Amino acid sequence: MSPATGSSRWSPTTEQLMILEELYRSGIRTPSASQIQQITTHLSFYGRIEGKNVFYWFQNHKARDRQKLRRKLTKQMQLQQQQQRQQLQLHHCQLNQDITNHFVAYPPCSTTQDFPFLTSPTLHFQGGAANTSEQALNCKWSVHNNQQSNLEEKREMTFYNYGWTSLVDVNQTSSCCTRPLKTLDLFPLTTTKINEDCTTPPKKL
């Protein structure tokens, strides 16, 4: 559960969080690899942290920001519609009343006088107050510009399972799902269900 280092998932310290939020506010949304690296390095001063944590943090923060905004807009719209309806109803009411009054107080066809409800407060749509252009400063350069020369035979590449999962250095045998590794255990090309080798899923039941 707590193997020594701590718990199973990163939880940011206050400083880390503050800095991340500051960066976010400053416009960073999807930091590039090197940006992530820099941020990680910097933040690691305040506590244990990995690149993927930074990566995920921005991803989640952005998404939840969007979502929050969406909800707010939705609610606002509903509210507006409601107000609109109410206004219309009021309007209508007023109209009837006025008509009644008119036909009560005035003779059937007086001079075409202004009805008071024509100057009743109208509805103002004040939509679009939210800055929807949140990716204005999307600094993005194509992958292909900075792909490392994969000429090097034995690249020290480390990569992920999916997204950021399991940042594994492939060079050191990674215990599971591959026997001590002769190199190509994966390619007998039989229909053996390769994955079944996995013996110890550390998931607690």
Add this chain to the structure above:
Amino acid sequence: MSPATGSSRWSPTTEQLMILEELYRSGIRTPSASQIQQITTHLSFYGRIEGKNVFYWFQNHKARDRQKLRRKLTKQMQLQQQQQRQQLQLHHCQLNQDITNHFVAYPPCSTTQDFPFLTSPTLHFQGGAANTSEQALNCKWSVHNNQQSNLEEKREMTFYNYGWTSLVDVNQTSSCCTRPLKTLDLFPLTTTKINEDCTTPPKKL
């Protein structure tokens, strides 16, 4: 467009594709990092290929498989419903006809004889032919089991932008969005829009 090496995106050779498909058929859906590495190494014999290509291939293949299946099922269901409707309509028709016949051919209240439409072919629901359990062999071990010892100060870590985007070796300065790099250009913590440094977004309009 074709800087020297070739085109901007990987396109698998026939052999690569065959092997990938074989692996897929053999049950692999979301290969782990080391599996990806092995596959990549193996496939690189047949042509230029990177880990992320393998990663994406499996991701896309799985997704599109599912999607294809979904569509098939949908179509099947629609078809079934249609057939059902037709059957019912037939049934109904038949019923009317039979009733008519009955009242034509027989006296108003003969013995309660079987109507032929009672033995008309009924509908058989044969749903669930598709194997929905496609993630049966999900060999997944927790990230924490094989996290490399991040004791090493200067890890040769390379990582991505998002998911697999821009596999960048951080050690070699990556040209864009970071000036020649003194180390921490990112942290003046002013509200400068950091990303605006990016001068050459090679995206063609």
Add this chain to the structure above:
DNA sequence: GCAAATTAATGATTTATTCAAG
């Protein structure tokens, strides 16, 4: 006060959608 029980936040994964090359 203080844990056990619930609920709300949020870190981490997976799936769906979209973009764009060929």
Add this chain to the structure above:
DNA sequence: CTTGAATAAATCATTAATTTGC
């Protein structure tokens, strides 16, 4: 139109807040 690549949305899972009964 297919499919590699990238991004966004949905979901899962764990941790922190919060509540509740003692």
